[in-house]
Amino acid sequence: MNEWLPLAVLASSLLPGLVIFTLPEGWTAVRTTLNLFGAVAKLVLVVVLLAGVSAGEEYGVRFAVLPGLDLAFKADALGLLFISLSAVLWLFTTFYAIGYLEGAPHRSRFFGFFSLCVTATMGIAMAANLFTFFIFYELLTLSTFPLVVHRGTDKAMKGGTTYLVYTLIGGTALLTGIVWLHHLLGHTEFAHTGIVAALGPEYAGQLKMIFLLLIAGVGVKAALVPLHGWLPQAMVAPAPVSALLHAVAVVKAGAFGIVRVVYEVYGVEFAQSLNLLTPLAVFAAVTIIWGSFRALFQDDLKKRLAYSTVSQVSYIVLGVALFGPLGTIGGLVHLVHQGIMKITLFFCAGNYAETLGIHKVSEMNGAGRRMPLTTLAFSIGALGMMGAPLTAGAVSKAWLSDGATAAGMDWAIWVLWMSSLLNAAYFLPILWRAWFRPISAAWPEEHIPARGWRETAWLLLLPPLVTAIMTLAAGMLAEAPGSPLEWAKLIAEREYQEVKLP
Amino acid sequence: MIWLILLPLLWASLAFISGEGRGKWLAIGGLSGQTWLAFDLAQTVGAGGVAVEHLVGGWGAPLGIDLAADGLSAAMLVLTQCVALPLAVYAGAYYKRGEVAGAYFWPLAGFLIAGLNALFLSADLFNIYVTLELVGLAAVGLVAAGGGAQQVAAALRYLFATLLGSGLYLLGVALVYGGYGTVSISVLTPLVTSEAPRLMWIAGGLMLIGLMLKTALWPFHFWLPPAHGGAPAPVSALLSALVVKASFYLVLRLWIGPFAPLVAAAEWLAWGPAVLGTLAILWGSWQAIRAERLKMLIAYSTVAQLGYLFLIFPLLTGADAVQAGVMQAFAHGFAKAGLFVAAGVFIKATGQDTVAGLAGTVDRLPITLFAFGLSGMTLMGLPPSSGFLAKWLLIETALDRGYWWLVLVVLAGGLLAAVYVFRVLRQAFLQAPANTSLAAVPRTLEWTAFVLAAVSVLLGLRGVELMQLVGVMR
Numbered sequence: 004m005n006e007w008l009p010l011a012v013l014a015s016s017l018l019p020g021l022v023i024f025t026l027p028e029g030w031t032a033v034r035t036t037l038n039l040f041g042a043v044a045k046l047v048l049v050v051v052l053l054a055g056v057s058a059g060e061e062y063g064v065r066f067a068v069l070p071g072l073d074l075a076f077k078a079d080a081l082g083l084l085f086i087s088l089s090a091v092l093w094l095f096t097t098f099y100a101i102g103y104l105e106g107a108p109h110r111s112r113f114f115g116f117f118s119l120c121v122t123a124t125m126g127i128a129m130a131a132n133l134f135t136f137f138i139f140y141e142l143l144t145l146s147t148f149p150l151v152v153h154r155g156t157d158k159a160m161k162g163g164t165t166y167l168v169y170t171l172i173g174g175t176a177l178l179t180g181i182v183w184l185h186h187l188l189g190h191t192e193f194a195h196t197g198i199v200a201a202l203g204p205e206y207a208g209q210l211k212m213i214f215l216l217l218i219a220g221v222g223v224k225a226a227l228v229p230l231h232g233w234l235p236q237a238m239v240a241p242a243p244v245s246a247l248l249h250a251v252a253v254v255k256a257g258a259f260g261i262v263r264v265v266y267e268v269y270g271v272e273f274a275q276s277l278n279l280l281t282p283l284a285v286f287a288a289v290t291i292i293w294g295s296f297r298a299l300f301q302d303d304l305k306k307r308l309a310y311s312t313v314s315q316v317s318y319i320v321l322g323v324a325l326f327g328p329l330g331t332i333g334g335l336v337h338l339v340h341q342g343i344m345k346i347t348l349f350f351c352a353g354n355y356a357e358t359l360g361i362h363k364v365s366e367m368n369g370a371g372r373r374m375p376l377t378t379l380a381f382s383i384g385a386l387g388m389m390g391a392p393l394t395a396g397a398v399s400k401a402w403l404s405d406g407a408t409a410a411g412m413d414w415a416i417w418v419l420w421m422s423s424l425l426n427a428a429y430f431l432p433i434l435w436r437a438w439f440r441p442i443s444a445a446w447p448e449e450h451i452p453a454r455g456w457r458e459t460a461w462l463l464l465l466p467p468l469v470t471a472i473m474t475l476a477a478g479m480l481a482e483a484p485g486s487p488l489e490w491a492k493l494i495a496e497r498e499y500q501e502v503k504l505p
Numbered sequence: 506m507i508w509l510i511l512l513p514l515l516w517a518s519l520a521f522i523s524g525e526g527r528g529k530w531l532a533i534g535g536l537s538g539q540t541w542l543a544f545d546l547a548q549t550v551g552a553g554g555v556a557v558e559h560l561v562g563g564w565g566a567p568l569g570i571d572l573a574a575d576g577l578s579a580a581m582l583v584l585t586q587c588v589a590l591p592l593a594v595y596a597g598a599y600y601k602r603g604e605v606a607g608a609y610f611w612p613l614a615g616f617l618i619a620g621l622n623a624l625f626l627s628a629d630l631f632n633i634y635v636t637l638e639l640v641g642l643a644a645v646g647l648v649a650a651g652g653g654a655q656q657v658a659a660a661l662r663y664l665f666a667t668l669l670g671s672g673l674y675l676l677g678v679a680l681v682y683g684g685y686g687t688v689s690i691s692v693l694t695p696l697v698t699s700e701a702p703r704l705m706w707i708a709g710g711l712m713l714i715g716l717m718l719k720t721a722l723w724p725f726h727f728w729l730p731p732a733h734g735g736a737p738a739p740v741s742a743l744l745s746a747l748v749v750k751a752s753f754y755l756v757l758r759l760w761i762g763p764f765a766p767l768v769a770a771a772e773w774l775a776w777g778p779a780v781l782g783t784l785a786i787l788w789g790s791w792q793a794i795r796a797e798r799l800k801m802l803i804a805y806s807t808v809a810q811l812g813y814l815f816l817i818f819p820l821l822t823g824a825d826a827v828q829a830g831v832m833q834a835f836a837h838g839f840a841k842a843g844l845f846v847a848a849g850v851f852i853k854a855t856g857q858d859t860v861a862g863l864a865g866t867v868d869r870l871p872i873t874l875f876a877f878g879l880s881g882m883t884l885m886g887l888p889p890s891s892g893f894l895a896k897w898l899l900i901e902t903a904l905d906r907g908y909w910w911l912v913l914v915v916l917a918g919g920l921l922a923a924v925y926v927f928r929v930l931r932q933a934f935l936q937a938p939a940n941t942s943l944a945a946v947p948r949t950l951e952w953t954a955f956v957l958a959a960v961s962v963l964l965g966l967r968g969v970e971l972m973q974l975v976g977v978m979r
Contacts, residue, residue: 138888186904
């Protein structure tokens with residue numbers, strides 16, 4: 004059992020974050036170095052962890068907080084799926100944020116909380132029991148709030164308040180479920196194939212109530228309808244924060260929480276025997292359709308993307324709720340795929356806003372000619388969301404559909420198709436405007452002039468291009484060793500021990 | 506053990522004699538020594554697993570004065586010294602040279618702390634009365650030393666409440682002495698049975714009401730907001746963090762000590778404090794949400810947070826409830842001290858004691874605001890903080906006994922606290938009106954607020970030792 008690596012993963016963003024808080028505003032170089040050093044160090048550590056875990060090594064550490072209550076971390080295959088996604092995307096988001104906030108006020112505060120936020124995400128991914136999970140889950144709420152209200156405008160405050168109301172109430176529900184479970188079981192350690200089955204049939208009623216509380220608690224961050232109201236409002240935050248909320252940390256933490264609760268607290272087979280999976284699948288399906296449907300009517304680009312997130316994250320939940328290894332793989336792989344696709348879209352949206360002052364879909368006419376590279380990246384992300392061939396989205400959708408068939412829930416396939424159509428209906432008009440409509444007379448507010456091939460600042464341009472390439476790579480090289488898909492298969496194999504996978 | 510009482514008396518007297526200026530250093534030196542003594546005592550009690558006794562002058566009960574420290578007293582002593590030491594550092598930088606309130610502060614604070622330490626160590630009911638009076642009078646003096654008409658009015662109201670409270674308590678002690686011929690807790694405890702005479706019930710009732718009045722449990726809280734909200738920041742912090750805890754400690758001590766057989770005979774009795782505690786949480790939070798003035802908001806939050814302490818009474822059938830209570834006392838002690846001293850910084854900087862005046866402070870006073878946020882985290886019971894552990898323990902104990910409504914109260918209280926804490930934070934994040942300027946504030950003030958807040962949070966990562974200590978019963 005290796006103890007220091009999980010702690011080092013936490014420290015690689017916590018320590019730089021704490022130092023950054025104390026830096027004077029003007030020390031840009033030091034701050035940037037610290038940020039990048041932390042992000043790169045974390046990535047290296049994660050690679051070491053990945054190599055170790057795939058070789059069967061175990062990483063974990065625990066501290067007693069109260070008698071019988073431990074703060075415990077472990078780096079297992081499932082946690083690493085989330086960690087590696089966050090670590091990679093954090094690096095890009097850091098680059099992007101440095102470019103995006105150049106010259107803006109309060110950067111020390113921003114990057115300090117930014118690092119805390121990633122630390123909390125790492126803690127969520129590595130938590131070895133619900134108690135630890137909850138600690139970092141709430142820490143994530145607290146560290147993202149200052150980022151959401153960063154601009155200090157009335158609108159930002161309103162968005163931030165809504166965010167808090169939802170997440171704090173959700174956290175209360177989650178806490179209730181966790182303490183209840185701890186009271187019944189005496190512990191809340193995660194384990195493959197679950198821990199609550201040991202309690203016996205007379206507890207079925209209580210366990211259903213607890214499941215409801217836990218899922219409601221994490222469902223708020225996962226933006227399950229009807230708990231999704233905060234997400235579209237939180238899009239007032241600066242673009243790197245939106246990327247963080249939608250792809251790296253917050254929404255993902257919710258979805259990841261659902262995965263942990265279903266697989267490692269209840270155990271997917273026990274959850275099925277309690278008839279909990281079908282209602283969850285129905286909620287996911289409703290969310291998928293409702294999110295896509297609402298996205299159709301948003302003229303604000305970021306708001307449209309936000310509703311798209313509401314819909315897409317529930318693909319993960321749907322995959323989890325489809326009983327059987329194929330659905331599991333589909334859900335888990337989408338955890339990664341949705342992250343890289345959505346972050347591309349938000350980076351691009353940020354670029355349009357920063358470069359040309361475009362905030363609305365109706366202002367996007369001809370943006371593709373002025374910013375071809377950004378628009379290319381945007382197009383790849385959007386096509387991925389629709390599930391177009393050769394993109395990461397196609398892989399997710401294929402596994403999810405197979406999972407639905409295998410689970411005998413063919414209606415879920417219709418949900419997926421319906422959602423793809425709606426996705427096309429709200430993304431294709433954007434692409435059409437950007438590529439084929441003539442340029443408007445003047446851009447709303449042009450901040451950054453074009454210089455040669457550089458349509459905007461290079462720190463803003465590179466991150467979306469890289470993540471767009473990753474979207475393609477994850478689609479085309481899905482069967483390659485080390486791809487998200489292969490990793491998801493490894494996890495599914497461990498969850499359904501007796502099943503051999505194709 | 507005796508030095509925990511003598512040392513503060515000593516530096517208080519020296520501070521009075523030597524005049525202002527030296528008081529600060531005497532206090533910081535004395536408190537450092539006391540902190541060491543308190544930890545040493547806690548170490549002895551915790552490691553030995555038994556209560557420690559000391560017979561002053563070699564005379565035992567019933568003739569002499571007995572001092573005794575079990576886990577509960579040792580924990581309260583540690584809390585007292587650990588909160589008082591940073592507050593002394595803070596007060597040293599807070600009072601300007603030549604300020605009258607500053608000159609009075611050191612001797613009075615010394616007597617206050619001596620009284621608190623003696624209260625936690627005393628093993629007989631009458632000595633406890635003496636210490637209660639010492640604490641009460643020193644506290645009133647501290648409030649009145651603010652000097653303004655409002656402060657004097659608040660101090661008079663406080664004086665009335667505290668004298669009435671200790672008067673009722675003394676009446677109870679007299680009745681007990683009449684009935685059993687002793688005031689020593691250790692002698693008295695085995696004598697009391699569930700068939701105790703009615704006199705004992707009346708005595709217990711009088712003492713309970715008197716102490717609840719001093720703890721400012723709803724509806725006896727009327728004196729607290731003006732006194733705590735009107736006093737200078739270091740005084741508010743001392744009163745809110747420590748003084749109200751002393752009378753709570755005493756209720757708890759008597760409840761699980763001499764009066765335990767009576768309480769066991771009438772189970773419904775425990776619901777009285779719990780129901781009042783619930784109302785305190787709801788009412789206090791509601792008033793805090795509505796408060797215009799920053800320090801009033803914090804004072805009403807104290808009313809609410811004290812309510813949690815009284816929720817443990819129906820759960821006192823096991824040691825775990827005492828642990829929950831002590832954890833809440835620690836959480837609130839550090840966090841509330843942190844909040845009041847942070848408020849002191851804001852008031853010094855903005856020149857006004859209003860929530861609205863905080864706009865823009867996030868840029869100028871980030872450390873203080875961070876301290877406010879961390880303390881607020883503890884009050885809301887968000888992890889990782891000692892407030893979270895307190896809530897966890899409370900909820901789990903309540904679930905264990907099957908009291909679902911207590912769980913709901915605790916959870917609702919956390920959400921209400923979030924409303925008033927974030928009301929302040931939100932205001933601080935708003936952009937300041939263009940023409941505001943903030944006065945410079947000594948760095949010491951900002952950092953002491955931060956230290957207190959950080960302790961309240963970090964304690965949430967390691968509560969094992971404290972819980973073991975509290976497990977050692979007299």
